[in-house]
Amino acid sequence: MTASWQEDRKRLTPDDVQAVTFRLSRLGRRGLDEEHVRSFLRDVERELVALLNEKVSLWNEVERLRRRIIKGMKHGDEVLFGREDAHVHAVRILSNAQLTADRYVADAQAYSHRLTEEARTRRDEILNEAQQHAELVLAEATSQASQAAIASLNAPAAPQMEASRSALKAEIAYLRTFGEVYRTHLRAYTEGMLRSIEEWERNEAGAIEQASAGASDLLDLRRP
Amino acid sequence: MDARRLKDSLDSVARHGDEVPLFFYSDLFIKHPEVRDLFPISMKAQREHLIGALAQIVAQFDRVDELAVFLKGLGRDHRKFGTAAEHYDAVGDSLLATLAHFAGDTWTPELANAWSDAYSMVADAMRQAAKEDEATSPASWRGIVVSCERKAYDISVLQVRPDPRLDFVPGQSVAIESPQRPRLWRYYSIANAPRDDGTLDFHVRLIDGGAVSMALTYGQVVGGSLRLGPPVGVLTLDARSPRDILMVAGSTGLAPMKAIIEHLARLQVSPHVHLFFCARTADGLYDLPSLEKMSAEHHWLTVVPATSADRRFRGESGSAPDVVMRAGNWSGHDAYLAGPTEMVRETSARLTAAGTPGDQIHVEDFGWSER
Numbered sequence: 001m002t003a004s005w006q007e008d009r010k011r012l013t014p015d016d017v018q019a020v021t022f023r024l025s026r027l028g029r030r031g032l033d034e035e036h037v038r039s040f041l042r043d044v045e046r047e048l049v050a051l052l053n054e055k056v057s058l059w060n061e062v063e064r065l066r067r068r069i070i071k072g073m074k075h076g077d078e079v080l081f082g083r084e085d086a087h088v089h090a091v092r093i094l095s096n097a098q099l100t101a102d103r104y105v106a107d108a109q110a111y112s113h114r115l116t117e118e119a120r121t122r123r124d125e126i127l128n129e130a131q132q133h134a135e136l137v138l139a140e141a142t143s144q145a146s147q148a149a150i151a152s153l154n155a156p157a158a159p160q161m162e163a164s165r166s167a168l169k170a171e172i173a174y175l176r177t178f179g180e181v182y183r184t185h186l187r188a189y190t191e192g193m194l195r196s197i198e199e200w201e202r203n204e205a206g207a208i209e210q211a212s213a214g215a216s217d218l219l220d221l222r223r224p
Numbered sequence: 225m226d227a228r229r230l231k232d233s234l235d236s237v238a239r240h241g242d243e244v245p246l247f248f249y250s251d252l253f254i255k256h257p258e259v260r261d262l263f264p265i266s267m268k269a270q271r272e273h274l275i276g277a278l279a280q281i282v283a284q285f286d287r288v289d290e291l292a293v294f295l296k297g298l299g300r301d302h303r304k305f306g307t308a309a310e311h312y313d314a315v316g317d318s319l320l321a322t323l324a325h326f327a328g329d330t331w332t333p334e335l336a337n338a339w340s341d342a343y344s345m346v347a348d349a350m351r352q353a354a355k356e357d358e359a360t361s362p363a364s365w366r367g368i369v370v371s372c373e374r375k376a377y378d379i380s381v382l383q384v385r386p387d388p389r390l391d392f393v394p395g396q397s398v399a400i401e402s403p404q405r406p407r408l409w410r411y412y413s414i415a416n417a418p419r420d421d422g423t424l425d426f427h428v429r430l431i432d433g434g435a436v437s438m439a440l441t442y443g444q445v446v447g448g449s450l451r452l453g454p455p456v457g458v459l460t461l462d463a464r465s466p467r468d469i470l471m472v473a474g475s476t477g478l479a480p481m482k483a484i485i486e487h488l489a490r491l492q493v494s495p496h497v498h499l500f501f502c503a504r505t506a507d508g509l510y511d512l513p514s515l516e517k518m519s520a521e522h523h524w525l526t527v528v529p530a531t532s533a534d535r536r537f538r539g540e541s542g543s544a545p546d547v548v549m550r551a552g553n554w555s556g557h558d559a560y561l562a563g564p565t566e567m568v569r570e571t572s573a574r575l576t577a578a579g580t581p582g583d584q585i586h587v588e589d590f591g592w593s594e595r
Contacts, residue, residue, distance in 0.1 A: 087254070088325070094250040098267055105266035113433025120432070123377060131536070201377070205442050 012047040112208060119204045123197065130193040134186060141182045148175040226338055227285035233335055234282055237326040238275050244326055245271035252318040259314060262306050264407035281346060292349060297456075299350030303363035304399065304409070304453040307354070312347040319343060357454075365390050365452040367400070370423055372444045375510035378430040379476065380441050381415070384450060389422040392455035394483035395560075397588070399453035400426070402439040409453060410436040411590060413562070415479035417486035424452075427476040427511070459562060459588040461487060467558045467584070468496040472571050474544055474563020475503050478511055480588070481560060489522055496524045500551075502544040502563070505534040545571040555579035560586045 020040060022032035155168055237244055249267055253260045263270060284291040320339055324331045367384040374380050394417045399409040415425040431437045459480050471481045478501055488494040503509050509529050519525045530540035530547040540547045544567045559575055561568045572585050
């Protein structure tokens with residue numbers, strides 16, 4: 001409607017009515033110029049008719065749109081704002097929410113994947129190290145034992161050297177004790193290693209459980 | 225049925241990639257919010273399968289007999305998800321809306337009718353199969369955890385008692401859902417022959433980042449409950465065959481082999497069974513003691529453990545196919561293979577190349593479902 005105001009320059013405005021000053025009548029007659037007053041009243045009448053017509057046509061337009069919306073709500077199509085568009089829009093919103101939820105799940109899974117993978121690698125390393133250490137200790141003990149055996153075989157078997165024989169016996173007894181002590185150490189070391197692995201596995205399991213519980217809390221987005 | 229036309233229209237729609245299943249599921253969930261509860265939180269896997277499943281169905285429209293078998297399995301399998309008869313109409317609506325949305329100007333009333341007819345046929349077949357199945361078996365079983373035993377760092381054996389009793393053929397699998405991971409189902413082979421008390425053993429390997437395997441390994445308490453789907457799978461004993469048997473099991477691929485061996489042990493006469501049990505390290509040969517006990521009890525059973533990356537292991541070493549192939553000629557045997565996909569594929573190919581006929585090689589195939 002603004003457009004038609006601007007197009008029609010001749011239209012009467014409230015300002016015009018406010019500002020009008022009627023000419024005085026010609027000399028010898030009293031009052032306002034009658035012709036001028038009539039012409040102004042014609043303008044006012046025309047304006048009133050135009051306004052009334054505009055009002056009726058606007059009212060019709062409003063009614064038409066109202067009917068269209070009500071009809072659209074009932075039948076689902078031919079709606080002014082496009083029920084189809086609104087549905088596609090809703091589908092898009094839900095799709096985006098779903099993609100976000102999917103990313104949360106994927107991130108949680110990737111995190112848990114990393115955790116377990118690292119735990120597995122660390123476990124393999126510790127086991128390997130323990131095994132290598134055990135092998136080393138064992139090899140050392142074996143070599144000491146065989147050296148002792150060789151030494152006792154090579155020792156001069158002089159019967160007169162009673163002293164050296166008893167010294168050798170003491171040496172063997174020492175080595176035997178030494179071997180036992182070493183074996184005990186080895187056993188204690190291995191068992192300690194196993195205990196720490198078990199402990200660590202338990203902790204890891206707890207941590208994973210916590211992590212995945214945390215992830216599922218985060219993921220409580222079942223209805224995006 | 226104009227299969228060609230449906231295929232062409234599906235191909236052109238499928239070019240929109242992930243957008244298509246994304247639109248389909250969102251449309252379905254907006255129109256029928258109650259259906260959302262039948263699906264897991266993350267819909268990624270579902271979306272990845274939708275177009276493939278549609279393409280597979282459309283491709284089979286000209287082979288009606290095969291399609292009927294496929295749809296029967298699909299309808300029966302969907303019962304465990306809580307699929308009801310009315311859901312099929314909702315899915316059909318959204319499927320057509322999706323195709324129409326992406327087909328744009330090429331969507332005609334004729335094409336819409338063709339799709340509508342095709343979908344009705346598929347839905348009717350699935351609904352029919354589900355209905356027939358209802359008469360004889362529940363949609364899913366409740367499984368009470370009887371025990372959960374850690375056999376190796378990453379392998380647990382779960383014993384479960386299904387309620388009601390679940391009848392199966394040795395070598396078959398069931399899908400398992402843990403209450404901690406709702407709507408996520410994974411297939412596990414049953415690792416024993418049917419027992420009087422109805423319990424089932426499952427060998428669960430912890431997969432790094434595996435949602436369900438983690439819940440089953442760490443989350444189980446004795447007395448807790450799981451949900452089990454119906455028995456499926458084709459890795460079952462060919463009882464009519466007179467041939468001796470070669471079994472190759474990689475890691476927890478041992479489960480179906482153990483079930484079949486237990487079954488054979490109950491027969492009066494068993495063919496000779498040569499079982500290769502393969503793992504990366506000796507640690508992974510988690511069930512060797514019980515296998516060795518079985519082989520001591522049954523003269524017809526030979527067990528060969530093998531590792532591929534364990535220098536301390538004193539048995540056979542090398543990849544599963546290498547160990548199997550250098551051990552002898554298997555062309556006169558029935559071969560049963562289970563384990564990592566790559567191992568099964570490679571072993572199957574090597575056996576075929578060495579003269580074992582294809583129909584003597586048995587591997588698992590769930591057909592319509594992912595593992």
